[in-house]
Amino acid sequence: MWGGDGGGVAESGGVEEFLGHRPRLFAVAYRMFGAGSEAEDVVQEVYLRWAAADRAEIANAEAWLTTVTVNLCRTALVSARARRETYVGPWLPEPVPTGALGPLETVEERESVSLALLTAMERLNPVERAVFVLREAFGYPHAEIAAMLEITEVNSQQILHRASGRVRTGKPRFAVPADEARTLIERFLLAAATGDVTGLRALLAADVVSMADGGGKVTAARRPVTGGDQVARYLLGLTKFLTSASTFDLDEVNGELALIVRADGVVASSVMFFGVDGAGLVDTVRIVVNPDKLGFLVAAGA
Structure with missing residues (x-):
């Protein structure tokens, strides 16, 4: 050729x-x-x-x-x-x-x-x-x-x-401006940090789905969690894995703003992505915690 x-x-x-x-x-x-x-x-x-x-x-x-x-x-x-x-x-x-x-x-x-x-x-x-x-x-x-x-x-x-x-089957995907995404994630962080299940639930769509990729390497839900109440409780439950040395950063990953949780402020321990529906509510949460999949972010200095 x-x-x-x-x-x-x-x-x-x-x-x-x-x-x-x-x-x-x-x-x-x-x-x-x-x-x-x-x-x-x-x-x-x-x-x-x-x-x-x-x-x-x-x-x-x-x-x-x-x-x-x-x-x-x-x-x-x-x-x-x-x-x-x-x-x-x-x-x-x-x-x-x-x-x-x-x-x-x-x-x-x-x-x-x-x-x-x-x-x-x-x-x-x-x-x-x-x-x-x-x-x-x-x-x-x-x-x-x-x-x-x-x-x-x-x-x-x-x-x-x-x-x-x-x-492109299923629900349409809405592009969220960076400033709106940042505000939404900061509200999510505040609710999670204070254990405010009501405040967290208010950010989630009724049919929200949360998926976590642990690859069998770390503790993670092995099936998607669905529904606003269930996802709110599940996400709050994840805070028990955090320590006083855990840090949070918002960074551009895969073309969108993502929440990066780091252990001891150095090594990325998880990356969270939030999909938003037309009403501005989170309808999808994707969490990558498999350490094998975080090495590229660490090596790239994200």
């Missing part, structure tokens, strides 16, 4: 050229996996193939690198999905600092890395996920997507239509 994979020696500047593309390749791979660590592994393999390729035969470096990245992800997703089927409790994507995910200048670009959308994308098979990511998040024309995935352009359009329907 865009070049061979011959055994030429890397010419001068090959590393620099790859590094110029690297942030976008990571952004593609992360959306494919929903896991920063696995995305990093794929990007490293892409570099090895780039270094070994005869780049004189590569007419379009971006297209070649993107094609290799997406197809490596498609292959790796098969085993990743098998592991997730035996995962202990709810599976949630691995939180990543917003700055590591490329330019997110529009509501649609931010949605493409949100935990809500990445979780919904678990319903897609690897090809559907590739088409959805390439078209919705990066705006590639169907003709280029078809060439990358070795399908027809019409098939690419059909797959996108099917994938969009599977991902």
Whole structure:
């Protein structure tokens, strides 16, 4: 398609050229996996193939690198999905600092890395996920997507239509301005810190759902908790795991404001995301406490 994979020696500047593309390749791979660590592994393999390729035969470096990245992800997703089927409790994507995910200048670009959308994308098979990511998040024309995935352009359009329907089922997602999100989370923190179950309940929608990803590594609810009263009591119960050294920060993670709880003010022990309905009430709480999924945030210095 865009070049061979011959055994030429890397010419001068090959590393620099790859590094110029690297942030976008990571952004593609992360959306494919929903896991920063696995995305990093794929990007490293892409570099090895780039270094070994005869780049004189590569007419379009971006297209070649993107094609290799997406197809490596498609292959790796098969085993990743098998592991997730035996995962202990709810599976949630691995939180990543917003700055590591490329330019997110529009509501649609931010949605493409949100935990809500990445979780919904678990319903897609690897090809559907590739088409959805390439078209919705990066705006590639169907003709280029078809060439990358070795399908027809019409098939690419059909797959996108099917994938969009599977991902965007259920309640609509509302984008909350950062200042409103900050006020909401601060009110949540105050109610939780003071044990104000009534105040906390007032912030929650009647059909709110809370999911916690502990992966069997730490204590976490292994099934979603539903309903305003039940979720309020459940969230207040989580405060018993806090210590006097626990600290709280609001930071941009996955394109949205998240609450980061740190043990001893250093190591992130949990990250909480809040989905909001049209009435301004929290209708979804996603909590990542699996330490294996917090390493990327810690390493990135979030």
